[in-house]
Amino acid sequence: MYVRAMMERLDYGFRGFQVPPTARRPRSTRRRGPSKKSAEVGQVCAFELLATLAGKLLQDSESSASSNASEGMNHPAFSQSVVEKERQDEVKPLKAKGIHNGSCAECTVKTEMESQRSIQKCLEHAETDCILECVSVNDNSCSDCWEKVEAEVKSKRFRWENKFEHHSNRLVEIPEDVRESCDGVIKNGFRQEQETSNSGFMASPLNNNFIFKEPLDLCINSPALFDSNSNIKSPFSGGLFPSASFSRHGNDNKLGFRDDDENFLRWNRVWTKSKAFKPPQRCRRIRKLATSKCWKVAPNLKDCKHSRTDEGVIPPYRKRKTCYSFVRYRHGSLFKRRKYFGWGSVITSDGGFSSDSVSNSPDKGMDGDNLNSSAKLHVSKDSHVKFSIKSFRIPELYIEVPKTATVGSLKRKVKETVMAMLEGGLHVGVLLQGKKVRDDNRTLRQSGISCEESLDKLGFMLEPSSMQDSPLVCVGDPSPCKTSQPVRSPETPALDSAITNALHDSLLTNNVNLVESNHDSNSFSTDPIADKITTDSRTLVTVPTRSAEALAVVPVGQKTRHSELVQRRTRRPFSVSEVEALVEAVEELGTGRWRDVKLRAFENADHRTYVDLKDKWKTLVHTAKICPQQRRGEAVPQILLDRVLASHAYWSHHQAKQHTKHHQIVTMNDTVLMASNHM
DNA sequence: GTTAGGG
DNA sequence: CCCTAAC
Structure with a gap:
């Protein structure tokens, strides 16, 4: 429902x-x-x-x-x-x-x-x-x-x-x-x-x-x-x-x-x-x-x-x-x-x-x-x-x-x-x-x-x-x-991630994800973004994002100034469903193909770039390796983390293997080539 | 434009 | 997330 x-x-x-x-x-x-x-x-x-x-x-x-x-x-x-x-x-x-x-x-x-x-x-x-x-x-x-x-x-x-x-x-x-x-x-x-x-x-x-x-x-x-x-x-x-x-x-x-x-x-x-x-x-x-x-x-x-x-x-x-x-x-x-x-x-x-x-x-x-x-x-x-x-x-x-x-x-x-x-x-x-x-x-x-x-x-x-x-x-x-923004509108429970998920889910995945997105939205209730007002405040605070750039008008230019003046994108924690989608995609495509991952699982999530996905994967791997107590933010199901590790291990090995393979093939070809040349 | 990594 | 080098 x-x-x-x-x-x-x-x-x-x-x-x-x-x-x-x-x-x-x-x-x-x-x-x-x-x-x-x-x-x-x-x-x-x-x-x-x-x-x-x-x-x-x-x-x-x-x-x-x-x-x-x-x-x-x-x-x-x-x-x-x-x-x-x-x-x-x-x-x-x-x-x-x-x-x-x-x-x-x-x-x-x-x-x-x-x-x-x-x-x-x-x-x-x-x-x-x-x-x-x-x-x-x-x-x-x-x-x-x-x-x-x-x-x-x-x-x-x-x-x-x-x-x-x-x-x-x-x-x-x-x-x-x-x-x-x-x-x-x-x-x-x-x-x-x-x-x-x-x-x-x-x-x-x-x-x-x-x-x-x-x-x-x-x-x-x-x-x-x-x-x-x-x-x-x-x-x-x-x-x-x-x-x-x-x-x-x-x-x-x-x-x-x-x-x-x-x-x-x-x-x-x-x-x-x-x-x-x-x-x-x-x-x-x-x-x-x-x-x-x-x-x-x-x-x-x-x-x-x-x-x-x-x-x-x-x-x-x-x-x-x-x-x-x-x-x-x-x-x-x-x-x-x-x-x-x-x-x-x-x-x-x-x-x-x-x-x-x-x-x-x-x-x-x-x-x-x-x-x-x-x-x-x-x-x-x-x-x-x-x-x-x-x-x-x-x-x-x-x-x-x-x-x-x-x-x-x-x-x-x-x-x-x-x-x-x-x-x-x-x-x-x-x-x-x-x-x-x-x-x-x-x-x-x-x-x-x-x-x-x-x-x-x-x-x-x-x-x-x-x-x-x-x-x-x-x-x-x-x-x-976030903490300073206690106000939260009950009517606006959905979160960015939820939305993203919804979008993603509705278009790319299954009902499970939809459910999760729902869950995610709830779980993110504490996130300022979730709240319209809060979001606003936070928005103002943290990011003049993409379209909603800050009001700040600054002559852009100098490098030194750059760091100071450039607004950072809004932080948008990955939802569980997003993580799942990411894991799924990586399991299939492996690491190193972030663009494909993006297209496959986040094509409609415009706020997620392949770099974001890559970074998320990086953090996921890290998260999976540390003890639960050290993890922060929304808890990612251990199952997913296990999959992350498994995938990471697999693809690391696979890549290495492939690389080796490739190297071997090249070597072999060279050998063949040399041999043929000799002939 | 993508990747891979450090920051 | 950002920034960059490297491709």
């Missing part, structure tokens, strides 16, 4: 909503040394973070049928049209702007004209990814701004909502704190469209009414926000940001905002973080995918009219079979979120910047040799630096619904999942060489984030507001988090 029930469900594993090219440089690239850009060292006075989480929530297909103005906004094509329209009407109200559903690539478009809208666009991004735009500002103007802004902010509760109401023009351009942006977007609701064709999910804001509840500390100097033909009026004309205090620099958007680190919110009470700044490490294939080759493939780029080829665009991870399939059959849990939200690449863009800004050629930017390629710098003589962080990925989601569920319910499920994830809000963290910069009052210069070199080591991360402030707590070892 259990088995049957299990089979009746479909489990979906999302590694993020399908989308825009987000890119992550290849590992090799990440390790490369620091960027060798010759740009002048910019003194970044302040940086702006514009972040948006374009997430999407769904609605019932039925309910979604109800159309409203926002309906059309969900259409992929809409985005472009809106953009075009905006070009014609620079003073378009926020409302009109907030409905893009473009791809990330679009967000990266930086024409002079659009640069000012980049932020907004990011916000509009419905790709579940958070797009951040960072714009450095002039030192001088910045300090002035800070003071003024501070005063202003203190005397006034700044609400995005208010701004919007009072200034229906480009206020939308104002950068927002990531968490607020995301929060706002989420609160607004998203529409989710499922593309059955590719099992992808796309998210789009239902509307553009972003409401931010918390006061903002903003330092704005964004001439670009003003229409040259219109009265120059600060978007914050409410008095918050005296335009007089801002200097203008060509088309640069100079924005600055302060982010109080102390406000690091906790995303979810259960969320915890670990190596937050470690970019997720997906399976090798994925990493390898992130090669220059992939860049060319990014289809969205063309459509988005990338005006800057130097903008690093990381290819989507999707569709890498070896690494987590998008859709998975699963048993048990409704969903699981893995790892961090995702990481993004930090990319500076030169859009609209001074002519002397350093322009990076595509090669440069994506070339594996340049670590900083992902973090492009454009430093002008006047110390202006503009850079952007693109596309934070949403954590991997696991959703399970009955086969009989409607598409609408599936959408709802996804929505709920995303909502739950974002409910707590997001917070932005700044990392310098992997270390979080906590003092918000320090200037960038003081923090050492004022030169090209530092930018190379600069990273941003999105964290659930509920996260603890010590990202490293659980680094490398989820167990601590």
